[in-house]
Amino acid sequence: xxGIFGTKVGMTQVFEENGRLIPVTLVRVEPNQVISVKxxxxxxxxxxxxxxxxxxxxNLNKPQLxxxxxxxxxxxxxxxxxxxxxxxxxxxLLKVEELFQEGQVVDVQAKTKGRGFTxxxxxxxxKIGSKGHGAGYPHRFQGSVQAGRGGSQAQRVMKGxxxxxxxxxxLVTIQNLSxxxxxxxxxxxxxxxxxxxxxxxxxxxxxxxxxxxxxxTYKLIMNKKASQPASEQAQxxx
Numbered sequence: 001x002x003g004i005f006g007t008k009v010g011m012t013q014v015f016e017e018n019g020r021l022i023p024v025t026l027v028r029v030e031p032n033q034v035i036s037v038k039x040x041x042x043x044x045x046x047x048x049x050x051x052x053x054x055x056x057x058x059n060l061n062k063p064q065l066x067x068x069x070x071x072x073x074x075x076x077x078x079x080x081x082x083x084x085x086x087x088x089x090x091x092x093l094l095k096v097e098e099l100f101q102e103g104q105v106v107d108v109q110a111k112t113k114g115r116g117f118t119x120x121x122x123x124x125x126x127k128i129g130s131k132g133h134g135a136g137y138p139h140r141f142q143g144s145v146q147a148g149r150g151g152s153q154a155q156r157v158m159k160g161x162x163x164x165x166x167x168x169x170x171l172v173t174i175q176n177l178s179x180x181x182x183x184x185x186x187x188x189x190x191x192x193x194x195x196x197x198x199x200x201x202x203x204x205x206x207x208x209x210x211x212x213x214x215x216x217t218y219k220l221i222m223n224k225k226a227s228q229p230a231s232e233q234a235q236x237x238x
Contacts, residue, residue: 002099003082003206004032005052008110009188010199014180017219024180024190027203029096030054034088035071035079047083050094051076078202096189096205097182105214107175109204110197114169123167172196176208178216192216 006029013023036049055077057065068075071090088094100106120126120142129139145161148154157163180190195203208214 001082001084001207003050003085003204004029004094004096004099005050005078005080006030006096006189006203006205007053008195008197008199008201008203011194014190015221017221022180022192022218023194024192025195026183026188027191027195027205028186028188029205030187031093031095033073033076034090034092034094035068035073035076037088037090038081045083046086047081048085048088049079049081051079053077080202080204082206097184100179100189100205101215102179102181103216103218105176105178105208105211105216106191107173107206107208108177108191108195109171109173109206110195110201112168112170112172112196113198115167117165118167119164120162123164124162126162176211178218180218181220 006027009026009028011023011025013021015021030052032050032052034048035051038045038047038049040046051068051073053076055075057075059077060068060075065075067079073091115122119140121128121140126142129135129141131139142163145157145163147157174193174195177195178192180192182189189205191205197203
């Protein structure tokens, strides 16, 4: 298992040589530093703790600051773990282009956009009520909560009942996306398709659980132009 963390930048699109359009999401992935290494003997499981998004010491409390000083590493805003990731020691810097290759299939995890308090129709896709004159009010009412009236039926609303409430801000994993390309000049990676969450959301990129060895081949136009000298590009335009 390999993993690294970054932040979502936004979406754009690239083209292959055959003209196929590929929608991609840009994820800014600066080098992650190993802050702690956990082993099965000592901690019960194998994992590495990664720090990302550098921050100043004044933005940390004393326990956090002591954790970084004990590891003798830089200070970071976020700390996250990747399980079953071995072969690294405290202080190592992990780069996305060293962990993954272009075209590799990965799983991406992030939190969806928060929608606040919403009704059952938007939250659970309930059917809307009739909008006719005799339909009654309100037209977007969720209906009966199926609370019992005594006897063999419980006189309460059962746990897990689909009702109105907080919608969004849930941890979601999108499987089998692929790495379209790397942009080392801006410390970013292009991942095919859409990724949950708003811009600047934390993103977790890990080896695909279902297809860990699958690699997709991309022949991008932008890569071909970037590899040509400026003189050849000018001649091609003429």
